[in-house]
Amino acid sequence: MGENKWMGKRWEDMDTDVLVKIFKELNLVELSPVSQVCRLWRLACADPLIWGTLDFGLLKSNFIQTRASPYIWVDDRSDKRLAKILRVAMAISRGNVNSMIFHYNLFMKDEHLHFISERSPHLKRLVMPAWNRITKSGICQAIQRWQELESLTMPTIGQPPYILEEIAMSCKNFTELKIMGSFDLPFALAISQYLPKLKVLSLRCSKVTMSALICLLTSMEYLEILNISHCLLLDIAANGKRQVIHELDDQTLEKASRLREFHYCQSRSCIACQRMMVDEGIMRWYRYEDWFWRQDEVRSLDLHDYGKLFDAGCERLTSVD
Amino acid sequence: MGGNDPTETKRPPHPSSSPTAPQIPSPISGPSYHPKKKKPSTQGSGGAAPRRRGLSLYFVRHSSPSDAFPSLVDSNDVPCRPTPSRHTGSDADASLPVDRGSAVTRRPTPSGRRWILLLSRCSFTKQVLTRLSPFFSLAPGNHVRERVSSNKTGAISNLECFTLAQCELIDELCQALKTYIWLQCSDGSIQQVEEEVAMFCPMICREIVKNGTGSSKNHAIVLPERVNPASLSLILDYCRFHQVPGRSNKERKSFDEKFVRIDYEKLCKLASAALSLQLRPLVDLTCGALARIIGGKSPEEVRDIFHLPDDLTEEEKLEPLENINDDPTIRLLNRLYAKKRKELQERQRLKDVQVQEEQKDERSLDEILCFINGDGGSGGGKTTKNKKKNKRRKDHAKNSAKANPGPVNKEGASGGNSCKSDSGNISRLPCQSQNVQDDIEFPFEDCESDDGLDPAMKEELDREVEDFARRLNLVWPERMHLGQDRRIGSHLW
Numbered sequence: 001m002g003e004n005k006w007m008g009k010r011w012e013d014m015d016t017d018v019l020v021k022i023f024k025e026l027n028l029v030e031l032s033p034v035s036q037v038c039r040l041w042r043l044a045c046a047d048p049l050i051w052g053t054l055d056f057g058l059l060k061s062n063f064i065q066t067r068a069s070p071y072i073w074v075d076d077r078s079d080k081r082l083a084k085i086l087r088v089a090m091a092i093s094r095g096n097v098n099s100m101i102f103h104y105n106l107f108m109k110d111e112h113l114h115f116i117s118e119r120s121p122h123l124k125r126l127v128m129p130a131w132n133r134i135t136k137s138g139i140c141q142a143i144q145r146w147q148e149l150e151s152l153t154m155p156t157i158g159q160p161p162y163i164l165e166e167i168a169m170s171c172k173n174f175t176e177l178k179i180m181g182s183f184d185l186p187f188a189l190a191i192s193q194y195l196p197k198l199k200v201l202s203l204r205c206s207k208v209t210m211s212a213l214i215c216l217l218t219s220m221e222y223l224e225i226l227n228i229s230h231c232l233l234l235d236i237a238a239n240g241k242r243q244v245i246h247e248l249d250d251q252t253l254e255k256a257s258r259l260r261e262f263h264y265c266q267s268r269s270c271i272a273c274q275r276m277m278v279d280e281g282i283m284r285w286y287r288y289e290d291w292f293w294r295q296d297e298v299r300s301l302d303l304h305d306y307g308k309l310f311d312a313g314c315e316r317l318t319s320v321d
Numbered sequence: 322m323g324g325n326d327p328t329e330t331k332r333p334p335h336p337s338s339s340p341t342a343p344q345i346p347s348p349i350s351g352p353s354y355h356p357k358k359k360k361p362s363t364q365g366s367g368g369a370a371p372r373r374r375g376l377s378l379y380f381v382r383h384s385s386p387s388d389a390f391p392s393l394v395d396s397n398d399v400p401c402r403p404t405p406s407r408h409t410g411s412d413a414d415a416s417l418p419v420d421r422g423s424a425v426t427r428r429p430t431p432s433g434r435r436w437i438l439l440l441s442r443c444s445f446t447k448q449v450l451t452r453l454s455p456f457f458s459l460a461p462g463n464h465v466r467e468r469v470s471s472n473k474t475g476a477i478s479n480l481e482c483f484t485l486a487q488c489e490l491i492d493e494l495c496q497a498l499k500t501y502i503w504l505q506c507s508d509g510s511i512q513q514v515e516e517e518v519a520m521f522c523p524m525i526c527r528e529i530v531k532n533g534t535g536s537s538k539n540h541a542i543v544l545p546e547r548v549n550p551a552s553l554s555l556i557l558d559y560c561r562f563h564q565v566p567g568r569s570n571k572e573r574k575s576f577d578e579k580f581v582r583i584d585y586e587k588l589c590k591l592a593s594a595a596l597s598l599q600l601r602p603l604v605d606l607t608c609g610a611l612a613r614i615i616g617g618k619s620p621e622e623v624r625d626i627f628h629l630p631d632d633l634t635e636e637e638k639l640e641p642l643e644n645i646n647d648d649p650t651i652r653l654l655n656r657l658y659a660k661k662r663k664e665l666q667e668r669q670r671l672k673d674v675q676v677q678e679e680q681k682d683e684r685s686l687d688e689i690l691c692f693i694n695g696d697g698g699s700g701g702g703k704t705t706k707n708k709k710k711n712k713r714r715k716d717h718a719k720n721s722a723k724a725n726p727g728p729v730n731k732e733g734a735s736g737g738n739s740c741k742s743d744s745g746n747i748s749r750l751p752c753q754s755q756n757v758q759d760d761i762e763f764p765f766e767d768c769e770s771d772d773g774l775d776p777a778m779k780e781e782l783d784r785e786v787e788d789f790a791r792r793l794n795l796v797w798p799e800r801m802h803l804g805q806d807r808r809i810g811s812h813l814w
Contacts, residue, residue: 015593017596018589018593018596018608021592021604021608022592022608022611023612024612025608025609025612025613025616026612030615030616030617033619033620033623034615034620036620036633037620037629038630038631038633039632039633040629042633042637
């Protein structure tokens with residue numbers, strides 16, 4: 001709170017500073033009655049300092065995998081619980097959320113997405129690694145509402161061009177993308193077509209084809225930071241044969257040298273790379289530590305700890321078990 | 322007298338340039354001894370104490386690299402100003418002049434220079450004793466005799482000291498040798514505080530360093546207006562404790578815990594003051610304590626504790642800020658209750674309008690007719706006027722009307738009673754809520770999305786929504802005011 005010019009501020013303003021500092025220590029469940037106390041407190045509860053990053057990394061769906069699309073079934077109570085939590089969060093925060101982070105096992109539906117996109121119009125960063133139950137139109141509408149979106153972390157989807165197109169149309173400040181899953185040449189082409197001004201791209205722990213990588217390095221002029229750490233690099237030969245590439249050749253490295261930051265694994269001996277090999281290119285995050293999926297070599301993409309708003313205590317209090 | 326070693330005959334260095342600043346353990350209020358502390362020595366010249374009967378004070382420069390320990394030696398022969406030429410820090414054993422049977426010997430350590438405090442013939446108060454206890458173990462009785470043998474770190478050696486006659490003298494000396502910073506509170510009162518204590522606070526530190534204020538009464542540092550004298554004294558206590566480097570974490574933690582056990586108002590003021598002084602550790606401490614107090618209490622309890630007004634309107638309280646462990650039945654009842662209340666409000670409003678109208682019977686027929694038409698839809702007129710608002714706020718209306726749980730269970734209970742009589746009227750609502758469960762939770766004002774409702778149901782919904790919107794427009798001006806109150810408010814639906 002270094003902006004305090006202690007000479008000229010009104011008493012009410014100062015009071016709110018202290019209130020905000022206090023409320024920062026509380027989680028969602030505790031903030032709910034606090035916002036009912038009085039008008040001043042309700043306003044202080046909605047302060048952007050508290051809600052800047054809304055990290056739901058501890059919130060997961062109760063789900064099973066199925067054979068038919070969407071391959072995930074979530075029980076109703078889990079959905080309702082998510083709905084409640086989002087409702088409370090959106091109500092107290094009053095649109096001041098800048099960054100929302102969801103777990104890879106949090107399978108939300110269109111309605112949830114709709115809800116949050118309406119009530120956080122100024123969202124700048126979204127981390128949502130699970131799109132199984134979201135429809136095309138659902139995500140497109142949400143993106144249309146998030147015109148200030150700058151950073152997106154998404155899973156690999158079937159036909160990426162439509163979403164990239166949507167982002168290009170609605171989000172003028174979009175600079176940062178992280179893909180979790182796999183990355184092939186059509187995807188790369190779509191990015192270079194629709195998001196030519198992309199600055200930061202992370203493909204960490206994904207399956208990446210060499211042709212896609214080359215495409216990125218040649219056609220993305222504005223790209224500043226590229227992260228292919230722990231990626232399984234595949235080269236698909238003309239006869240369809242796949243071969244894992246363990247070392248980048250000089251030509252690629254030279255192309256990458258113009259980037260401000262190029263993260264890649266020089267040796268295959270790091271733990272994450274070994275895990276990739278074991279999981280055959282599709283990282284099974286659930287097998288590993290809680291924080292493993294949240295890491296990123298790119299500083300702006302790295303997710304730190306879970307924050308106070310939805311902490312372990314809050315998770316316990318809201319559980320439906 | 323000690324030998325006059327030529328190398329040791331230098332005068333004491335200028336206070337500001339002394340590399341290792343000696344620290345006089347203040348008997349009463351100052352910080353305790355910390356040997357490694359470096360600060361501009363202000364007591365280098367030391368000769369501040371006047372000569373008094375029965376006691377003279379004398380500074381001896383002693384050679385040691387690290388320890389800084391100002392020394393006073395009882396001696397009638399020695400003038401008050403230090404004249405190291407007389408007393409040297411040589412390696413040779415030098416015994417200092419003493420009188421009246423108080424013998425002081427000291428064996429200086431091989432290297433460096435420092436000040437040694439030797440006290441003799443004073444009745445020690447408890448505080449003085451504790452201050453000096455690291456260096457003196459206390460023998461029973463009034464006399465304090467101690468031999469401190471030299472060790473590798475260069476501690477003072479072979480020191481003997483005795484009770485002094487006047488410890489106020491020492492105190493005065495110490496006070497005179499210390500630097501004080503002058504601070505002015507919000508109420509205009511000026512007080513002085515030891516420099517090292519004040520420097521613990523970043524804002525004051527900055528003021529001293531950058532602006533040079535605080536050195537005298539006339540140039541006192543003006544503290545932010547949130548710092549009242551009571552808070553300031555608490556803050557200074559905090560600083561005084563924590564700026565001592567020699568304390569263990571456990572000690573600090575237990576001090577902190579005890580420190581925040583004050584009543585809530587004081588704690589709030591303290592947090593406020595600490596924030597304005599940018600004293601980060603204290604801010605974290607106080608705000609954490611306050612958060613622990615607030616967390617888990619109901620709104621009424623919090624209002625009682627902090628004497629806050631209950632100034633949220635009923636409708637605002639019913640905004641979708643439910644208790645997260647709420648029971649859906651109670652939520653539904655709250656919703657019905659809220660709706661009922663709105664109906665009553667609406668009826669009241671119409672009554673008021675009617676009362677107004679009765680006074681206007683002088684008007685022409687046309688006007689009356691207009692009025693009648695307007696009245697039948699005076700709600701309607703409002704609708705057309707506020708259609709934009711309605712459209713824009715439809716989702717909010719829907720949201721607060723339908724997903725409208727109250728956090729307090731007792732409301733639901735009483736609401737339940739009043740709703741029973743009206744159940745015929747609003748019996749529609751429950752089954753609607755079943756069908757459009759999702760709708761209640763997540764309003765669907767964009768019809769293009771497939772929400773599973775057939776057009777008839779949708780129409781009903783629309784009507785219902787407009788109804789609510791109209792009623793909510795009663796309290797719309799208030800909400801607008803709420804929105805303009807703060808910079809954040811513009812994000813209201």
